[in-house]
Amino acid sequence: MLFYLVAFPGIAVGAGGISGSVNTRGVKNPTDVIVYIEKVEGKFQPAKTPVPIDQIKRVYVPHVMAALVGTEIEFRNSDDDLHNIHARQGGRKIFNFGIPFQARVRKTLNKEGIVTLLCDVHPEMSAFIVVTQNPFFGKVDGKGNYTIENIPPGTYTIKAWHEKAKPESKEVKVSEGGKARVDFELRP
Numbered sequence: 001m002l003f004y005l006v007a008f009p010g011i012a013v014g015a016g017g018i019s020g021s022v023n024t025r026g027v028k029n030p031t032d033v034i035v036y037i038e039k040v041e042g043k044f045q046p047a048k049t050p051v052p053i054d055q056i057k058r059v060y061v062p063h064v065m066a067a068l069v070g071t072e073i074e075f076r077n078s079d080d081d082l083h084n085i086h087a088r089q090g091g092r093k094i095f096n097f098g099i100p101f102q103a104r105v106r107k108t109l110n111k112e113g114i115v116t117l118l119c120d121v122h123p124e125m126s127a128f129i130v131v132t133q134n135p136f137f138g139k140v141d142g143k144g145n146y147t148i149e150n151i152p153p154g155t156y157t158i159k160a161w162h163e164k165a166k167p168e169s170k171e172v173k174v175s176e177g178g179k180a181r182v183d184f185e186l187r188p
Contacts, residue, residue: 081101109131
């Protein structure tokens with residue numbers, strides 16, 4: 001599994017962090033949880049290089065990820081099959097295109113929210129991108145833990161999201177140089 005670390009200029013000196021665990025009892029694929037801060041003041045620049053999502057053995061890889069608004073995604077097809085990428089957000093189609101073997105197509109995500117990726121050719125294929133207003137997000141690890149670093153001091157709403165569970169939001173205060181802890185329990 002690949003993880004991408006992106007540096008964002010303008011992050012406050014003395015920034016703090018949030019860590020915690022996400023209990024997903026009864027939820028399939030418990031590591032497919034994204035934890036993110038809903039709103040943070042400021043303007044943030046997306047990664048300068050495209051973030052890849054591949055299609056391998058009729059599976060989107062990664063299955064779940066987060067991305068900052070304005071991020072360019074590079075869709076890849078490593079299968080011998082023709083696929084298509086049908087993306088929906090908020091009940092609306094945002095793009096739908098065919099992608100032959102070994103092809104790469106880039107698209108930019110311009111709006112906050114959950115993007116659902118499907119393949120109309122292979123209905124068993126799906127993936128999700130949580131598109132956020134800011135770069136303060138993380139994906140849980142194999143033990144259900146997450147960490148989000150370099151958060152400016154302030155009081156925020158932090159949210160945990162999984163495709164098969166009801167999202168949970170909590171308020172958290174991040175102090176200058178401090179570490180806050182927020183745990184979640186997600187249920188189907």
